[in-house]
Amino acid sequence: MKNKWILLVEDNADDEELTRRALKKNKIMNELIVARDGAEVLGYLLGDGDHAGHNKDSLPSVILLDLKLPKIDGIEVLRRLRENEKTAHVPVVILTSSEEEQDIAIAYKNGCNSYIRKPVDFVQFNEAVQNLGLYWLMLNEPPVK
Amino acid sequence: MTSGIRLFLFGSLRRQLIVGVAAVHAVMMTLFIADIAQKQKAAFLDYQLRQAIALVSNLATSSVNGTASHDIMGLQELVDAQTVYQELKFAIVTDVNGLVLAHTDHARVGQHLLDMPTDPIQKIISNSLTLVDVATPVLLMRHHVGWIRIGIAQTGVKQKLNDISRKGLLFTLVTILTGSLLAWVMGRQFTKRLYVINSVMKEVQAGNTAVRSEVSGSDEAADLSAGFNSMLDKLAQQIVERTAAIKDLRESEEKYRLLFDSAGDAIFIHDTDGRFLEVNSLACERLGYSHAELMSLPLSKLDTPEQCQYVQDRVVRLMEQGHHMFETVHQRKDGSTVPTEVSARKINWDGQLAMMNICRDISKWKLAEEEIRQLNNKLEQRVIERTAQLEIAYQEMESFAYSVSHDLRGPLRSIDGFSLALLEDCGDKLDDDGKNYLRRVRTATQRMAQLIDDILKLSRVTRVNMASETVNLSTMAVSIAEELRRTDQQRKVEFVIKDDVLAKGDPRLLMLVLDNLLGNAWKFTYGRAEARIEFGISNLDGKTAYFVRDDGAGFDMKYMDKLFTAFQRLHTELEFPGTGIGLTLVQHIIHRHGGTVWAEGAVDQGATFWFTLGNK
Missing domain, CATH: 1.20.5 (Single alpha-helices involved in coiled-coils or other helix-helix interfaces)
Known part of the structure; x- marks a missing residue:
């Protein structure tokens, strides 16, 4: 449990705060690392670009990835992660406002593990986050320990 | 000379008649006269001979004794006595041997006559108009004792015969004259009538056709x-x-x-060998040739060298079909060209097979055609440009929709999320009013999120590519009905769905239509103890119309036009929840299928929604 951490890729501070709150409300105390844009994610995980120094030794148990991001968008981040041998199997859950069919299709095509639309109703959002934490942190066996 | 005589003799009927009559008379009279002269001559000869015989016999009788006794004196007297006959030429007495005993010519007594007959019978030695000479023997007691010879010559006979001939000739001439005169008179009488006809004929010949x-x-x-x-x-x-x-x-x-000459088209008529038989003035004018120049040209010179190769084929086709239309390019004398449409036809020209080409100058058409082509190109270009603009507009709309779904929902989430956080985390610091206000904030937020979702749905219906398949609407309706029942199992609603209603269109969009219409029916029958919802098909003016009918709240027909307007509602949110987008969505889809949608209803008496699909 201690080594299991979550990578949240989110440029919106409100959404970050609400996500943190939802996790807290649902007693998911795992470490939450937030990346503000696509480039930062790749820096953390792959040691690319400006954030080359920040990379951690272990991989997150799940990446919560928004699609609309500054610099490098979510789909591109997903594609790059899947291209890289190291991150090819990290569970990625798309967490986004969009329910456009083409976004869903392209996300799965590029290897996401789940696609969740952020509900406006925060009660529903809470439930979603609770389910996410439960599933990916408790039930799911990650590919790399 | 002979033809002159002939013309004179036979030049007219009158003359022919006269000549004929004269000739007949001449021949007949001549034959008649000749016959008379001949008979006269014979009579004379006969008379002369009988006279000579009578004389010689008489003399022989009277001179028997003298002869027998050679009484020369007596015999001479007898002989001399014979000279009373004027016609007597000679009278001779000889002995048996021809010795002349007496002779009217005394000088010849004593001579011998050598031409005496040998036998003692009477012999006519000569019998002609000039001399009848008869000898007869002198017999004494049947003894031949000598000869008597008498010669008679009628000197007047010839004269008489000539008279007869001369008079005959005269008669002949008189007869001819008389005959001719008669002939002339008769001929005149006869031909006078003919001449009347003849003169008429001459006058007609001269031009007076009325006589x-x-x-x-x-x-x-x-x-x-x-x-x-x-x-x-x-x-x-x-x-x-x-x-x-x-x-x-x-x-x-x-x-x-x-x-031919004022025809609006050039006309060329040529034979099967390509020689012109006639051309009209427009043909000359258009091609810049004189009539004679054009007529002397071969057919092949009419077309430009490029077109010329088809001439033979055209002739062949024309011979086969009798009529042939084609386009070609004619060449003027100065070398410039005329685009031409030719209507060629087989014709009979003075008994021979010929071809008539009626040639229309289609320069203007060609120009117009070119203009149309250019306009078309421009239009196509414009369509391409517009399509590009439209595509850009679509892309803009899509990116707008995308950003609506993303960017508007983000803040709403924040409002809702933090309102809830406020309620949960700081609830103890707020009084009931404060908490109520925050709940209202949240409700409004969620409603706005619903509206945004509906707007997106609407834009998606407009943008989505349409399929065209045969769709079983009945099956769709049944599954929707089951879904609705599941949401509220307490309600007593009867669904009456006609079997196997087929339609042609996009299955997902038609599903959305039924979903909305049946959903509305379900919604607006809420509160009824028992409700009936019907889906079926009907024939309206030969067109298939589909309908969804309920016995729910209904509506006032005067608000009909508001039914299909986006976000227009006839009921409050409290009465029946909704954003007012459903029927707008239905209308959009039906219109995209080329159909129409309309509704009938009355307040509290239910509603019926009809729709048609144009492509069926």
Whole structure:
């Protein structure tokens, strides 16, 4: 449990705060690392670009990835992660406002593990986050320990 | 010379008649006279001979004794006595041996006659007009004692015969003259009538066709005259008809010529060897040739060298089909070209097979065609540009929709999320009013999120590519009905769905239509103890119309036009929840299928929604 951490890729501070709150409300105390844009994610995980120094030794148990991001968008981040041998199997859950069919299709095509639309109703959002934490942190066996 | 004589003799019927009559008379009279002269001559000869025989016999009788006794004196007397006969030429007495005993010519007594007959019988030694010479023996008691010879010559006989001939000739001439005169008179009488006809004929020949011959009587001449007149009448009639026909022909020819030359198209007529038989003035004018120049050109010179190769093919096709239309390019004398449409036809030209080409100058058409082509190109270009603009507009709309779904929902989430956080985390610091206000904030937020979602749905219906398949609407309706029942199992709603209602269209969009219409029916029958919702099909004016009918809240027909307007609602949110987008969505989809949608209803008496699909 201690080594299991979550990578949240989110440029919106409100959404970050609400996500943190939802996790807290649902007693998911795992470490939450937030990346503000696509480039930062790749820096953390792959040691690319400006954030080359920040990379951690272990991989997150799940990446919560928004699609609309500054610099490098979510789909591109997903594609790059899947291209890289190291991150090819990290569970990625798309967490986004969009329910456009083409976004869903392209996300799965590029290897996401789940696609969740952020509900406006925060009660529903809470439930979603609770389910996410439960599933990916408790039930799911990650590919790399 | 001979032809002159012939003309003189036979030049007219009158002369022929006179010559004929004269000739007949001449021949007949000549034969008659000759016959009379001949008979006269024979009579004379006969008379002369009988006289000579009588004389010689008489002398022989009277000179028997003298002869026997050689009484020369007596015999001489007897002989001399014979000279009373004027015609007597000589009288001779000889002995048996021919010694002349007595002779009218005394000088010859004592001579011997050598031409005496040998036998003692009477012999005619000569019998002609100039001399009848008879010898007869002198017999004494049957003894031949000597010969008597008498010669008679009638000197007047020849004269008489000549008289007869001369008078005969005179009679002949008189007869000929008389006959000719009669012939002339008769001929004149006969030909006078013919001359009447003849003169009429001459006058007709001179141009006076109105005169007619007037010959009375019932003879052949009168018949001839009548026949001649009727012939003249017929001729005159024919001339009148002929003149009219010629006039018609000339007028027709003039008309044809006028048409031919004033035709709006150039006309070329040529034979099967490509030689021109006729061309009209427009043909000359258009191509810049004189009539003679054009007529002398071969057909192949008419077209440009590029077109020329098709000439033979065209002739062949024309021969096969009788009529052939084609486009070609004609070449003027100065080398410039005329785009031409040709209507070619096989015709009969003065009894020979020919071809008539009616040629229309299609320069203007060609120009117009070119203009149309350019306009089309421009139009196509414009369509391409517009399509590109439209595509850009679509892309903009899509990116707008995308950003609506993303960017508007983000803040709403924050409002809702933090409102809830406030309620949960700081609830103890707020009074009931404060908490109520925050709940209202959250409700409004969620409603706004719903509206945004509906707007996106609407835009998606407009943008989505449409399929065209056969869809079983009944199956769809059944599954929707089951879904609705599941949401509220307490309600008593009867669904009446007609089996196997088929339609052609996009299955997902048609599903959305039924979903909305049946959903509405479900919604607006809420609160009824028992409800009935029907889906079916009907034929309206030959068109298939589908309907969804309920016995729910209904609506006032005067608000019909508001039914399909986006976000327009006839009920409050409290009465029946909703954003007012459903029917707008239905209308969009039906319109995209080329159909129409309308509704009937009354307040509290239910509603029926009809729709048609244009592509069926």
